[in-house]
Amino acid sequence: MSDTQPPRVDAEASTTADSANAPRPPRLGGLPLVGSTLSIARDPFGFLETARETGDVVAYDAYGTESALVFDPEVVESVLVSRADAFRKGEFETDFGELIAPSGVAFTEGERWRRQRQLLQSSFTPARIRSYAEVMVDEAATLVDGWDDGETISLREELSRYSLRVLARSLFDLPLEDDRTATVIRAANAVNRYASPRRLAIGGLLPSWFPDRVEREYEDAMADLETLVADLVAQRRAADATGDDLLSLLARAEYPDGSRLAPEAVRDQLITFLFAGHETTATTLTVACWLLGGDDAVRAELERELAAVCGDRDPTVGKLGDLAYTEAVVREALRLYPPATGVYREPTSDVVLGGYRVPAGTTLQLSVYGIQRDERWWNEPATFRPERWLASGTGTEDGGWTLEDDSDRPEYAYFPFGGGPRHCLGMRFAMTELQLALATIVRRVEFDPVADALEPSLGVTIDPGPAAVRVRPRREK
Ligand code: HEM
Structure with a gap:
């Protein structure tokens, strides 16, 4: 200090x-x-x-x-x-x-943003999110079924595909075939490379005539994504677009008062959700699975809770309130590796x-990453310790943990989803998906890390790196 x-x-x-x-x-x-x-x-x-x-x-x-x-x-x-x-x-x-x-809800301001947010909110009510739970579990089970015993996988790649499929099926009522999924993932990766601190630094110093491979890859990938999104909207319009999913809502291109969304706003909302809703959750799941692979005690406690609460079945949304330890693991992954490193x-x-004194126009970076690892608010801030989120003295043989937020800690010592009027629109969706996916995966398999450590890189978002692990069926303990 x-x-x-x-x-x-x-x-x-x-x-x-x-x-x-x-x-x-x-x-x-x-x-x-x-x-x-x-x-x-x-x-x-x-x-x-x-x-x-x-x-x-x-x-x-x-x-x-x-x-x-x-x-x-x-x-x-x-x-x-x-x-x-x-x-x-x-x-x-x-x-x-x-x-x-640029015209998507994450980037607009003022009245335009307010109207967009109000329209989109209808896809994120608690009832709607409960209705997505089965897809979240079903896709996680299908993902694990596709892995062979002993196979080495990249958690990041696998979980990226998973979260995108969940997003497409639940929010857009759309099965995304593999080539379409690949188009979205390629665009997300190209944007990340193009907007990384290293690239921004180098790009700003390059003369304009210099052949810029990263820029070209970004432009190609975004052009493919725009074609894909235009196709999706056209197909849904051709099918009448009467559903209440987000894609149909946008394909109708109407606010509830009958006024029209501009075509670029329709496209940009879809692209916003494809980005905001897939990579963030995939990063957190990757980190959580990786950390569990390196911590037998946490893994054992998580298994104990899942057995006590779910028995030999997959989790359901109704059980989430009893899965306090599972939620603590997710919170701890979000604390250590917040996908949005700054707001x-x-x-x-x-x-x-x-x-x-801070002058008008200064770019403020509210450091999610820095604050969530600050020892003034967190004991041993770099250590993965889900118990920090739980009331002490709980955690019994039959599960029975209770979540407890430390009231001495300032509220904004933890803000992976931002805060205030522009807090993450998908927060409840993400927390539901993260807990259900983690529980479904942990019930079936274990991971042995292939590398010694996670190799994250820090940009506007955190990239956890490939996170290679070897998969094996879960051992009965
Ligand atoms: C672990 C998962 C996620 C994290 C950590 C996360 C984080 C964030 C953060 C920090 C913001 C606020 C940015 C700001 O105030 O400048 C935000 C906004 C937003 N997020 Fe998320 N997000 C996640 C998942 C999702 C999902 C699953 C969706 C949609 C399905 C989503 C959609 C959005 C949207 C639309 C906004 C813009 C809201 C607005 O400006 O009104 N996010 N997110």
Whole structure:
């Protein structure tokens, strides 16, 4: 922690008038012209660590933009929730959105966003999510059935395919054949490569005439994805599109008041869901399965809970309330490897955050990854310990764990799904899928890691790497 911290000013009480007097945040030095861009590209984890040691709000320059990293959960709460109106998604998010789906709900603002969110919400009610549970279990069982005993698989690849099939069947009422699944996965990977810190750093320095392979792959993959999405909409329209699934809803292209969605908004919503809803869940499942492969005690406790609650059957949505240990494993995977490593916002006028003046237009990165591994809020933050989410003294032979959130910890010491009005629209969907899939897989097989450690890379999202494991049928213990 830096000793240059100013006396704390309540972020909530700050006004533009206060901001004139407040000091600027401590600043990470960088090179002339490129600022911290190259340090981020070289070692994103190291850069984050240095920033966290410097302070709770730390200014730096990256990719030619004035930026600040935030490691204070109270400031996160203020930006996302209590003062949300003073911030917008901003240029960083808009630029990222341009690569994927600029008119999609994750990137629009104001009234346009509100109307889109309201329309899409109908696919994420608790009742609708319960109706997706069977597909989530069924696809997990089918996935495991396709693996041979002793086979080496890439968890990331397998679980990417799984989460995409679940998304397509449940939200879009559509079985995605393998070549279509491959088109979506190829586009997601191409965007990740194109928007990685290393590539952004190199790309910004390349002359425009330089042949850029990563850019070409991205453009080709996105063109294929757009063709696929256009086909899906056309097919659903030809079939009348009377269903209440998300694809039919969008193919009708109508708000409930009868007004029309623009064609690019229809396409961009679909692309948004294909991206936002598949990779994130796949990453978390990959991490959870990998961590279980390296921790016999946690694995044994999880098996004990599943046997006590589900007997010799697959889990159902009705049992989720009793699967506290399973939920703790999922929460812990999301804490250690949050798929969205940061949430980005931009103040619309000068503000005071954590006692520092932050000018309008600064790109704020609320560091999910940094805060969720901060020892001020977490004991042994780098250790995988699902028990930290459970009430002490529970956990008996017959399962019986109870979830307990540590009330001493600030609420926004954990925010893998963001917070406030723009929190993840798919949060309940994701948590249901993650628990059901994990339980279904763990009941059938065990994994032996092939490499010594996970090799994640840190960009706008975390890429867990291939996570190669050897599969074997579950041993009776
Ligand atoms: C482990 C899984 C997931 C994680 C960690 C995650 C994380 C997030 C985060 C952090 C945000 C907020 C971004 C911000 O405020 O700037 C977000 C937004 C969003 N997520 Fe998720 N997500 C997950 C799964 C899903 C799923 C399964 C879906 C859909 C099926 C989904 C759809 C969305 C959408 C549409 C938004 C934009 C909401 C808005 O701006 O109003 N996400 N997600």
